[in-house]
Structure formats: C-alpha cells, structure tokens
Amino acid sequence: MRGLVRNTLKSSVAIGLLFNAAFVNAESLSSYELVAKEGRLIPETVRVAAGQRFKIVVRNEGHDAVEFESTDLKKEKVLAPGATSFVVIAPLKPGSYRFFDDFHPDTGTGRIVVE
Amino acid sequence: MANALFIVWRESVEALLVIGILWAWLKVRGELERGRWFLMGGIAGGVLLAGALAVAMTVVQDELAGTALEYFRAVMVLLASALILQMVLWMVRHGRSMKKQLTAGAEAAFTRAGGLGLGVLVAIAVAREGAETAIFLYGLSFSTGSGLWLGALSGFLLAIATAWLLARGLRFFSYAIFFRATSVLLLLLACALWVAGVEQLIGLEALPSLIDPLWDSSALLDDSHGFGNLLANFAGYRARPSLMLLLAVAAYWLVVWFWTRRRVASPSPENSMTMEAPR
Numbered sequence: 001m002r003g004l005v006r007n008t009l010k011s012s013v014a015i016g017l018l019f020n021a022a023f024v025n026a027e028s029l030s031s032y033e034l035v036a037k038e039g040r041l042i043p044e045t046v047r048v049a050a051g052q053r054f055k056i057v058v059r060n061e062g063h064d065a066v067e068f069e070s071t072d073l074k075k076e077k078v079l080a081p082g083a084t085s086f087v088v089i090a091p092l093k094p095g096s097y098r099f100f101d102d103f104h105p106d107t108g109t110g111r112i113v114v115e
Numbered sequence: 116m117a118n119a120l121f122i123v124w125r126e127s128v129e130a131l132l133v134i135g136i137l138w139a140w141l142k143v144r145g146e147l148e149r150g151r152w153f154l155m156g157g158i159a160g161g162v163l164l165a166g167a168l169a170v171a172m173t174v175v176q177d178e179l180a181g182t183a184l185e186y187f188r189a190v191m192v193l194l195a196s197a198l199i200l201q202m203v204l205w206m207v208r209h210g211r212s213m214k215k216q217l218t219a220g221a222e223a224a225f226t227r228a229g230g231l232g233l234g235v236l237v238a239i240a241v242a243r244e245g246a247e248t249a250i251f252l253y254g255l256s257f258s259t260g261s262g263l264w265l266g267a268l269s270g271f272l273l274a275i276a277t278a279w280l281l282a283r284g285l286r287f288f289s290y291a292i293f294f295r296a297t298s299v300l301l302l303l304l305a306c307a308l309w310v311a312g313v314e315q316l317i318g319l320e321a322l323p324s325l326i327d328p329l330w331d332s333s334a335l336l337d338d339s340h341g342f343g344n345l346l347a348n349f350a351g352y353r354a355r356p357s358l359m360l361l362l363a364v365a366a367y368w369l370v371v372w373f374w375t376r377r378r379v380a381s382p383s384p385e386n387s388m389t390m391e392a393p394r
Binding site: 063069071073075089090098103105109 | 118122172173175176178181182246247250251253254255257258314315317318320324327328333338339340344347353354355
C-alpha cells in the first residue's frame, strides 16, 4: 500500500515533467486533413515534408465510428460519427508510413509519404 | 455484422480475460469471498471511467487538452502493465502454498495491498478498451439495421465465453499447469500494454525512438491485419519496431526472467510440498 502511494506520487511528478517538455513547441503546425467516410480514409496518400512536426486532422463524415491508427506513427484516435479530432506527429525521416482504420481494417488503409 | 462482432470481441476480451484469470486465481486460493468485492468494485469503477474517457475523447478539441489526454492514457496502460506484472510475480511467490497454510497475517496483506491493486487493475483494463467500445457502439446507434447490434452483442458474449473457457478450461489440467499457463497469458498481455504505453510516449516525443524502424517485417506478418493485428494487441508485436521499443521489451522480459528465476531457484520447503490438483 505504502509502495503503491509512493509509486503514484513518483509517476505524478514524472508526468508533470513530461508535460513541460511536450508543450514547448506545440504551436503553429502544418496541418493535413483526412476524411473518414464509408470505411475509407481519404486521401489514401498524404505527402509531408521530412523533419517537421505536423498535425493530421481526422474528420469522420461516415455513419459509424472509426479508429485512425498507425503503429508506424505510434498514434491511435477513436472518432464517433461526425467527430473531428487530430493527432500531432513527431518529425519523420523520409519514407512511407502506413495508417489504417482499425474499425474498418479491410478497406480503410493509407500511407503518409515523407519526402 | 461480422465486423461489429469481431471488433467488440477484440475490444472486450482483454479486460474479460484479466477479470476471468484473477477470478480463477482468487477461487483457487480460496480468497474469492473478499476478493470478489475488489473485482466488482474494479469493474464498476472501470465502466464509469470508460464512459468519462469516451466523452473526453470525443469532446476534447484543443492541442493542450488532447496531449494531456494522451499522457493520461499512456500512464494508464503503463500502470496496468506494472500491476499485472506485480500480481503475477506475487502469485509466483505465493501461488504454490494452498489456502490452509496461509496465516491470518498473509490474508490481511492480500486485503490491503493486493486487493487495492487488483481493483485498480480491473478498473483500468475495463476502462481502456471500454472507452473505445463505447464510441464504437455510439456509432452503431446511427446505423440502420439490427444486424450490427446483434453482431456487437454476439461479440461481447463470445468474449465472455472465450475468457471463461480459457480460465475454466485450463483448470482441468493440474493446478501447476493452470497457474503457469494463466501467468504466461497475463505476462504477454502486460507486455502488449507496456509496448502500447512506451509507444505512446515515443509518439508524444517524451521518449526518443533512437533508430526507427529497426527492421520491417510487415511483408512477413503485418501488424494492422488479421493474425498480426491480434498478436499486436495481445502480445505487443510490431512489424516495424524502433530501437527504443525493442529495448523496452527486452527490459520487460529481463525483469520477468530475473524475478521468476529468483523465485523458482529458491523454493522454501513448505512451498514445494503443496502442489495439488484442483477439485
């Protein structure tokens, strides 16, 4: 019990420190839009400049929930129908990064091409 | 309908598996009487937290709050992973002594520290996937046709059946095999949670990725589809892992190996004599 309290305190401090580090350069990012519709993510290819932090805004225009997910980009985001949300992606090296809709894994796939 | 079934099954089976195994452990140890209240409390707390999380995930629109929410979810999975690890290691230490040999002191220790950890773990397990399931079901309410709801319900019932069969079925073997198999299952799950948490922290730039990716095995086994996706969800498989992630996984299994080896290497005499098949 005492160990649990101590660990909780420790993690709270760690979280606080992490926040400071993360918010330093969070403003004015270039933003790319993805529309989720009928099980697809449109466009299927998003071109992004290398070495820059950027934002992907996902808009769900479909009739059911979607989950924008990418293990390559280390992000996941669940969206109710009609919802709009975003993920901030850390600067990437040139290459191709896959993303998919985890609620429509057969149809909703795409990639981010960094160049 | 098949899609709704599979998604609800996938989203709920993890939490149900954790609950099922903990339930079975408590039962085998004869501690279900007290333990069940922590389990129930955890489930109730988890459902409430899932609802709150689902609302927060839908409502939050600004960057600061979005990042805060991502940190919260990352810390949540890391805590769940640590609690599972702690629980399995605790069982490795105490699991082999049957209930009649437990002193009153040991039972009290379970109630205070173990019970709270148990409740928190169950709450997180339920809340984590529960929030996503809640949004998925909310989405279903906009679609027409009852087939989807039937699929979702079947998925949930199937998840209960899966967890029950695994926890119950394994008890047909000896106590030792049951205990070992469920421990391995939980350790794999905890590894998947650990991977998810570390990955989220890398994505938030709180941790460096070092080399990313270290290799690409997506042509061999893709982590976004089918079996690879299941493996990703339940054991932490990644087709394109970063060096940081690999180090984190190595550290995890090293801790597991170190602790279990230490316990197995030095069994106290009372522990080694009490292996017993379940009723």
